[in-house]
Amino acid sequence: MAKLFPSICLLILAISQSLIQGVISSATFTFLNKCEQTVWPGILSNAGIAPLQPTGFALQKGESKVLHAPASWGGRFWGRTHCSDDSEGKFTCGTGDCGSGKLECAGAGATPPATLAEFTLDGDGGMDFFDVSLVDGYNLPMLVAPSGGSGHNCTYTGCMVDLNGACPSALKVMNADGDGVACKSACKAFGDQEYCCSGAYGTPDTCKPSSYSQMFKTACPRAYSYAYDDRTSTFTCTGADYKVTFCPPSTTSKKSTEEQQTPATPQFNTGMVYEGADEMENSAPRPYTYIPAVIMVVVMVVAFL
Numbered sequence: 382m383a384k385l386f387p388s389i390c391l392l393i394l395a396i397s398q399s400l401i402q403g404v405i406s407s408a409t410f411t412f413l414n415k416c417e418q419t420v421w422p423g424i425l426s427n428a429g430i431a432p433l434q435p436t437g438f439a440l441q442k443g444e445s446k447v448l449h450a451p452a453s454w455g456g457r458f459w460g461r462t463h464c465s466d467d468s469e470g471k472f473t474c475g476t477g478d479c480g481s482g483k484l485e486c487a488g489a490g491a492t493p494p495a496t497l498a499e500f501t502l503d504g505d506g507g508m509d510f511f512d513v514s515l516v517d518g519y520n521l522p523m524l525v526a527p528s529g530g531s532g533h534n535c536t537y538t539g540c541m542v543d544l545n546g547a548c549p550s551a552l553k554v555m556n557a558d559g560d561g562v563a564c565k566s567a568c569k570a571f572g573d574q575e576y577c578c579s580g581a582y583g584t585p586d587t588c589k590p591s592s593y594s595q596m597f598k599t600a601c602p603r604a605y606s607y608a609y610d611d612r613t614s615t616f617t618c619t620g621a622d623y624k625v626t627f628c629p630p631s632t633t634s635k636k637s638t639e640e641q642q643t644p645a646t647p648q649f650n651t652g653m654v655y656e657g658a659d660e661m662e663n664s665a666p667r668p669y670t671y672i673p674a675v676i677m678v679v680v681m682v683v684a685f686l
């Protein structure tokens with residue numbers, strides 16, 4: 382009988398650990414709106430997994446919202462701007478609209494151009510993979526900052542600058558007042574296979590950065606600027622939570638009247654320190670990490686009584 386105790390302990394430990402990982406050990410996402418206007422985040426979960434709910438919500442200026450991701454969740458976040466109910470009562474957005482006609486996107490993705498934050502939690506080797514992508518264009522500055530995780534490149538990423546003013550005119554999306562509200566990718570603007578990394582250009586060897594993707598890369602060195610930009614744009618963490626900030630504090634904003642004098646290639650200050658990123662990197666790990674160890678001790682004590 383005494384010989385059984387260690388195996389029973391191990392069994393209980395294994396069961397409790399898997400239960401805990403399935404139920405609470407998944408990441409939390411904290412969305413924070415530091416923009417001057419309301420942002421309506423949209424969420425699209427990858428096919429075939431438990432979706433992250435809600436799939437769209439309003440985030441007032443200065444407001445934050447916490448969502449708990451299902452285990453092994455994957456999908457994307459983006460910010461919708463200039464949203465309102467149209468004359469027929471359909472909810473539509475000036476940028477990042479998902480076409481659902483409602484606040485929630487309910488399985489629909491962002492209409493480009495939109496800055497995307499992409500995640501695969503608990504992927505290869507148990508690591509979370511994440512990136513901020515300008516492959517579908519740009520509409521808002523975004524920062525993704527992990528906290529409490531570990532890994533050799535478990536650090537912040539994003540596109541922290543406002544590219545709407547500095548966007549080249551061929552790519553610029555303007556509102557009725559002539560203000561830049563988004564910046565298209567060259568693929569979307571011109572449709573060339575060379576820019577879209579499709580057809581004969583559909584491999585990492587044949588699809589190279591263009592002057593347009595390089596403009597994005599210079600402004601936002603950590604963000605994806607074209608489809609095969611993986612090496613410098615994919616980040617990984619184990620056991621992290623994530624803060625997703627729209628218009629992080631270092632954002633430089635340019636008025637449309639200043640745009641004319643602004644060079645097509647925005648300057649990026651590489652010495653910048655991002656407030657949000659810094660504070661996230663130094664915070665403590667998730668308390669849930671310790672639960673399996675606590676349960677193990679309890680089980681051991683009970684077994685040996």
Ligand SMILES: *[C@@H]1O[C@H](CO)[C@@H](O)[C@H](O)[C@H]1NC(C)=O
Binds near residue numbers: 612613614616617
């Ligand atoms: C981060 O690590 C992953 C996995 O090792 C690697 O593929 C990726 O290129 C790294 N990213 C950066 C930005 O160094």
